[in-house]
Amino acid sequence: METIIDAHNISKIYNKESIPVYAINQVHLHIEKGEFTALVGPSGSGKTTLLNLIGGLDRADEGSISINGEEITQMSSGDLIDFRLKNIGFVFQSYNLIPVLTAKENVEFIMQLQGINEKDRIERVKLLFKQIGLEDKMDYRPSQLSGGQQQRVAVARALASRPQFVLADEPTANLDSASANNLLDIMWKLNQEEHITFIFSTHDQRVIDRAKRVITLVDGRIVSDTNQVPINH
């Protein structure tokens, strides 16, 4: 299998000057292409911090992180922005769509930042909206969509740039059961059919049940890392 993420001995320390607090403590992590992985653990265990470190939104104080063989811990902030644009898709808990853009424009936005031509953008947008089942709502503004629909658009946006992997921080936290299941179905299908790598941080048992691999964090350390057969799939 192809290794996408190789985090070696990474730590994130707060209050280094006074009483150091290890948000992430000497974590080793390898993620292979096509994984459907859930990061679980109690609040404050370091799930979101680990996602931020992998996603290049935060910097590790110790250790190294390679994405597709490219070391990101020493990159400048400008290079990291460019790296994120080309390699990583994000899905946030609060959807975070741009309110002044339509659903279609939100998805297209990432491709426009990448400089993809209009013809290719339109084709990709159509395909993504078909995959998330919102072809009829492409021209809606986020405020005209339900939470579940917004999160599906957020998934389409995360995939628009054809990233190496998608990081999803508590993607179902704000959704009702039906919407959460619908979103998970879509992500699962994308994982199965297109081998898109998904890494979630979650408390949600429904997400955990569907994961192929579950990594449990406690106090910034990985306490268990198990592969499982996803329930219902």
Add this chain to the structure above:
Amino acid sequence: MLVIISMAWRNIWRNKARSFVIMFSVALGIFAGLMVMALYKGMMRDRIKALIYQETGHLQLHNPSFKNDYEVKFTIDNLANVNNLLTQNRHVKKFTLRSIAQGMLATTNGSAGLQINGIDPASENNCSELNKKIIIGQVFSNQKKYEIIIGQKLSKKMKISLGDKVVLTFTDHTDEIVSGAFRVVGIMQTSNSAWEERNVYVQRNELNELLGLPNGAHEIAVILNSNEELPVAMMDLKSKMKSVLLEDWKKLSPETELMVDTVDITSYIIMVIILIALAFGIINTMLMSILERTREIGMMMALGMNKLKLFVLVLMETTFLTLSGLPLGIIAAISLSNYIAENGFSFGANSEEMMRKYGFGTTIYTDFAYEKLAMTILFVVTTAFISCLYPAIRALKLNPMEALRK
């Protein structure tokens, strides 16, 4: 880039009330600045017009020694030849000869030092519109000798009325003191009360008689076809008249030229002050807008929007916000300026004395400064750019991870 422009335009309408307030402020500021410029330009145009057509002419000719001490013996040499050259010159529309003596006017109420201008009524009326300035009496009756026209300001100061006799005392061409009693036949009012107080008119032949200079003249005031011909006319006349001192209105009235330059700079300063005040409003609005969208900006940075694009987004938003009010301000200023240019704007009787003291009429006719419009727009765009810097820096300094937590 189109998506950034589109986003910027939509972003400014997220809080319509706030955007409208700032747009209206910009419109009002631009309107005020342009109106000040139009008002100043109109005032200066009228002042120059009054100076040329009522006081100095476009240019004047003197004996080169005359203006040193205003000695009456220094009359213009070869007057007939100069007269002839001026008549034939294609730039010269009209001219008038004047004899000048510095002297004293005395009445039973007191005395005042002034300039006595000996004029030929017909050509003076033609050149300086003297007849139009007479508010009481007439120019000269031509029936009686030794008549004088004085200014309204002098008449009030010296309590001189129409028909009163005044005594003029001055030195003749041999430096002997001579006096003459003149009867007031006209009281004039000009737009320049200071000038009016220190100038009187008598007939040139009568003044020449007292000066002992039967055919002399000290000054020739020349009106050209237009002010634009002034430099060419000056060169042309200078090459043909070596023995006379030629001076244009700017040299004759340096205070007016200084005033024109000063007012030009002042109008720009006023515009800059207005824009600085506006800039603070724009900065505040943009800063609010950035702070309200901290999370959204963090998200865009997280997704891969680089700092240049984020800066362009903030710049475009500021520019749209600023430029949206610009057309309204310009249209309002042009409309009102055109109305005042036609109908005038009166400062009222209370300000008459003050305005006339500086050579201005009480009714101002604006002249919209179209030539300064491009500069004004450039100022506004510059203001938008400067105003966006601080909010943009705040946005660029955001840490995407921290911004997403807000």
